[in-house]
Amino acid sequence: MPKRLTHEGAECPVARAVDVIGDRWSLLIVRDAFDGISRFSEFQRNLGLAKNILSSRLRELVAHEILEVLPAADGSAYHEYALTQKGRDLFAILVSLRQWGEGHLFDEAEPHSVLLDVKTKRPLRKLEVADAAGRILEPSEAFVRKVD
Amino acid sequence: MPKRLTHEGAECPVARAVDVIGDRWSLLIVRDAFDGISRFSEFQRNLGLAKNILSSRLRELVAHEILEVLPAADGSAYHEYALTQKGRDLFAILVSLRQWGEGHLFDEAEPHSVLLDVKTKRPLRKLEVADAAGRILEPSEAFVRKVD
DNA sequence: CCGTATCCATTCCGATACTG
DNA sequence: CAGTATCGGAATGGATACGG
Numbered sequence: 001m002p003k004r005l006t007h008e009g010a011e012c013p014v015a016r017a018v019d020v021i022g023d024r025w026s027l028l029i030v031r032d033a034f035d036g037i038s039r040f041s042e043f044q045r046n047l048g049l050a051k052n053i054l055s056s057r058l059r060e061l062v063a064h065e066i067l068e069v070l071p072a073a074d075g076s077a078y079h080e081y082a083l084t085q086k087g088r089d090l091f092a093i094l095v096s097l098r099q100w101g102e103g104h105l106f107d108e109a110e111p112h113s114v115l116l117d118v119k120t121k122r123p124l125r126k127l128e129v130a131d132a133a134g135r136i137l138e139p140s141e142a143f144v145r146k147v148d
Numbered sequence: 149m150p151k152r153l154t155h156e157g158a159e160c161p162v163a164r165a166v167d168v169i170g171d172r173w174s175l176l177i178v179r180d181a182f183d184g185i186s187r188f189s190e191f192q193r194n195l196g197l198a199k200n201i202l203s204s205r206l207r208e209l210v211a212h213e214i215l216e217v218l219p220a221a222d223g224s225a226y227h228e229y230a231l232t233q234k235g236r237d238l239f240a241i242l243v244s245l246r247q248w249g250e251g252h253l254f255d256e257a258e259p260h261s262v263l264l265d266v267k268t269k270r271p272l273r274k275l276e277v278a279d280a281a282g283r284i285l286e287p288s289e290a291f292v293r294k295v296d
Numbered sequence: 297c298c299g300t301a302t303c304c305a306t307t308c309c310g311a312t313a314c315t316g
Numbered sequence: 317c318a319g320t321a322t323c324g325g326a327a328t329g330g331a332t333a334c335g336g
């Protein structure tokens with residue numbers, strides 16, 4: 001019986017993270033949540049995904065405490081989905097995905113959306129990996145160590 | 149006819165990026181490549197995934213120019229997989245995934261691997277989203293603008 | 297050692313119909 | 317509007333067998 005194996009017991013944090021948000025919809029739902037989307041139909045219309053898939057993904061995100069269900073701000077009978085702190089902490093991941101996509105997945109002059117600073121209306125700084133002192137590191141300047 | 153829809157034509161760079169690397173294996177293959185893995189069997193043994201899936205994912209990564217095939221350094225008949233510049237630029241994404249996983253997906257004192265600076269042996273700085281001047285931004289301080 | 301090919305179960309996902 | 321239920325096709329993925 002072939003059972004899908006998960007990485008939830010992995011010692012590598014990347015593997016666990018991929019296990020939680022490494023599919024084709026979860027991060028896009030989170031992206032929309034950052035943009036203020038909170039209702040089922042808004043997600044559905046905005047993303048264009050099937051409702052059963054959206055329902056399933058929302059349940060998973062709530063189970064992982066990335067989203068939480070709130071009792072509806074406008075008095076309507078239905079609830080809303082909002083980011084938790086754990087969900088808001090995905091911000092750097094979304095920004096790094098965005099910057100990589102902007103740099104490598106669009107032709108010159110092809111239209112794409114950009115992320116701007118509210119105050120200055122200027123593009124954000126490029127995310128760079130740095131050491132404790134703030135010096136930018138190349139991939140070869142970092143290494144993985146297992147801890148116990 | 150239900151056909152899987154893609155985001156390759158999307159104007160949102162996050163959506164395009166998810167389309168390319170948003171599955172359960174691609175980023176883990178890239179992570180291993182950063183660790184110096186270059187041979188088919190090494191990936192396979194290290195990740196524990198089925199060979200047909202690995203084969204398929206490697207082909208896709210090469211097609212997207214994230215990996216490239218090199219003619220084998222040690223003189224053997226087979227080739228090696230190496231990161232391109234586009235692939236190395238995924239570094240910030242992997243580090244942000246790692247840091248989120250470290251912070252939210254492990255119990256206290258549960259063993260996990262860490263990423264250290266080669267020189268100082270100290271943990272890396274936490275990746276933070278910042279404006280052009282370097283000021284750290286909350287998610288609410290950034291907004292998306294469509295450009296044409 | 298490096299893959300490809302095939303089989304089969306599971307999962308994903310879109311489409312549609314339906315309920316409150 | 318906010319979902320749930322169900323269907324069928326497509327993709328995922330593990331296991332195994334096979335060929336270079």
